[in-house]
Amino acid sequence: MRPLARVLRLIWSAAPGLMLRGALLSVAVLLAGIMLLGLSGWFITATGLAGLAGVGIAFDVFRPSAGIRLLALGRAAGRYGERLLTHDATLRALAGLRVTLLRARMRADWETLGRLRPGPALTRLTADIDALDGAALRLALPVAAGLGVLLATAAGLWWLTHWSLALIILAQGAAAAVVLARLGRRSLAPSMRAERRGQALLRGTVAMLRGQVDMAVHGGLQARLSLLLARGRGLERAAARLERMSERADAGLGVVTAVAVTLLLLRGGMLVEAGRLGAAAAAVPVFAALALQEAVALIRPGMSGLGAMADAARRAMAPPEAGAETPPDPAPFPAPAPAVIPGGGAQGAGLVLERIALARPGADLPVLENVSLRVAPGETVALTGPSGGGKSTLLLIAAGVLAPQRGEVRIDGRPVAAWDEPALRGRLAMLPQRSQLLAGTVAENLALAGGHADAAEMEAVLEAVALAPVLAPRGGMAARLGEGGAGLSGGETRRLALARVLLRRPSILLLDEPTEGLDPATAARVLDGIRRIRPAAAILCAAHRPEEKLWADRVFPLSSCDKAGSLDSGQSANSRNGA
Numbered sequence: 001m002r003p004l005a006r007v008l009r010l011i012w013s014a015a016p017g018l019m020l021r022g023a024l025l026s027v028a029v030l031l032a033g034i035m036l037l038g039l040s041g042w043f044i045t046a047t048g049l050a051g052l053a054g055v056g057i058a059f060d061v062f063r064p065s066a067g068i069r070l071l072a073l074g075r076a077a078g079r080y081g082e083r084l085l086t087h088d089a090t091l092r093a094l095a096g097l098r099v100t101l102l103r104a105r106m107r108a109d110w111e112t113l114g115r116l117r118p119g120p121a122l123t124r125l126t127a128d129i130d131a132l133d134g135a136a137l138r139l140a141l142p143v144a145a146g147l148g149v150l151l152a153t154a155a156g157l158w159w160l161t162h163w164s165l166a167l168i169i170l171a172q173g174a175a176a177a178v179v180l181a182r183l184g185r186r187s188l189a190p191s192m193r194a195e196r197r198g199q200a201l202l203r204g205t206v207a208m209l210r211g212q213v214d215m216a217v218h219g220g221l222q223a224r225l226s227l228l229l230a231r232g233r234g235l236e237r238a239a240a241r242l243e244r245m246s247e248r249a250d251a252g253l254g255v256v257t258a259v260a261v262t263l264l265l266l267r268g269g270m271l272v273e274a275g276r277l278g279a280a281a282a283a284v285p286v287f288a289a290l291a292l293q294e295a296v297a298l299i300r301p302g303m304s305g306l307g308a309m310a311d312a313a314r315r316a317m318a319p320p321e322a323g324a325e326t327p328p329d330p331a332p333f334p335a336p337a338p339a340v341i342p343g344g345g346a347q348g349a350g351l352v353l354e355r356i357a358l359a360r361p362g363a364d365l366p367v368l369e370n371v372s373l374r375v376a377p378g379e380t381v382a383l384t385g386p387s388g389g390g391k392s393t394l395l396l397i398a399a400g401v402l403a404p405q406r407g408e409v410r411i412d413g414r415p416v417a418a419w420d421e422p423a424l425r426g427r428l429a430m431l432p433q434r435s436q437l438l439a440g441t442v443a444e445n446l447a448l449a450g451g452h453a454d455a456a457e458m459e460a461v462l463e464a465v466a467l468a469p470v471l472a473p474r475g476g477m478a479a480r481l482g483e484g485g486a487g488l489s490g491g492e493t494r495r496l497a498l499a500r501v502l503l504r505r506p507s508i509l510l511l512d513e514p515t516e517g518l519d520p521a522t523a524a525r526v527l528d529g530i531r532r533i534r535p536a537a538a539i540l541c542a543a544h545r546p547e548e549k550l551w552a553d554r555v556f557p558l559s560s561c562d563k564a565g566s567l568d569s570g571q572s573a574n575s576r577n578g579a
């Protein structure tokens, strides 16, 4: 329940003034309802008694009926105002909460973010926010208003009628609270289950719609449909169970009201008989007890959804995946000996990787062990090796998004950890193996690189990656792309992502198989373009293709048997290729 309390505090603090006014209006509206029924009851009883006594002609019907109209109209207007204020406050708070939740997610490290499945994550986030908007509107506000109304009604009856009648009303409130609390406690697990099943069904349906072509081809569509139907039935069962609990609680609340009304009638009758209360006044608490049901009914839905709200709040307030930022156990590696840095020393410009070691949890062999490498400004080094040999991992370490267990990365002579994030990202850019384009124009996709690029520079990078002639007939920079860059071929998508990286004007450029999906001639043109447009950049490139190895000044083979070496080790591409 603690996360739920935190969410409620967050919602309250987003607009406390609005929320307070909304809560006060809510109390006023409920009180108006109780006064309306109380006054009506008094009016009916008093006119009946006046008729019986034969003094009906002298009875003032105008003032009570004017009061009834005023209360009825005031109640409707108050309800409208209360909805405006509380919904406004809650929606503002939830808008802030969405940003807070997204920020918390984005703080996760590179690999955790890489594992994030956008569809399910978005579905969950949306469903959680929906559940949380009920926390204020369906739970906190009705409970606070109900309590306020109960106390105000008891105080009013004490003053207008008799203290014993006020005590019966308080007892009615306490008994209703017990029924509601029991409902809240017992429905905690079923409501959580129903919510989770609902979300699972939603996620499963989205996944099925996305993958329906593959599933149809592999004959798995029917099995998937059956699974979703089973999930739907599970959700129905959970919802029906919850419904039965709510119905039982409603019945309990009905009994509480009936008992309270009976006691009020009995006690009121005794007071009338003793001449301590007028008969019409004795009718007022009876009608007030009936009207209190409205306040109680408003709390009931919040109580039956408590589990779903608590579950959503727990996820929403949880820190980003724990442990993701903690480097794995450093045990497999011996303490590093000081590295030999030929020429230039540790203060030299460019990229230095010194005795880097990293093991993945659960893997038998380390991915990287004692890897040392330097890339000088203007130099291109191709990282080669078998698939799974650790090339992408080394690039991530060089980019400062993955921490090695041993060793150090230096950018222009300074350890990567000593750079502040914006300065580091201004100097270093990386083209990962998979990059994402957005729906929008080519210019909008390029603009993601940062604010400094003008149209001429954008044109120049498109030219460098041999994309300008492809895009020209479609409107060039104004060409529109669909979701995820749809409308471009795989190779064109890769080149646009590369253009975006080049626009950052990095002095350290990390490329993970930049020409994947390109024919040899285009690959060669793109690689030449990269060097032409960023002649001074230190380029480290994970390479499988001969064009990329040929392009490099030096090849640095990464293999599981021999990764150690001095910083400038590696083969010269020119000598190896006889060029």
Ligand SMILES: Nc1ncnc2c1ncn2[C@@H]1O[C@H](COP(=O)(O)OP(=O)(O)OP(=O)(O)O)[C@@H](O)[C@H]1O
Residues within 6 Å of the ligand: 111, 360, 367, 385, 386, 387, 388, 389, 390, 391, 392, 393, 394, 542
């Ligand atoms: N996020 C991860 N969590 C756990 N293990 C991982 C993760 N990413 C990669 N690995 C493992 O680390 C090893 C090195 O992977 P890496 O992607 O660096 O290889 P690579 O040389 O770039 O391969 P390829 O040439 O196929 O792209 C592989 O065994 C891989 O399965």
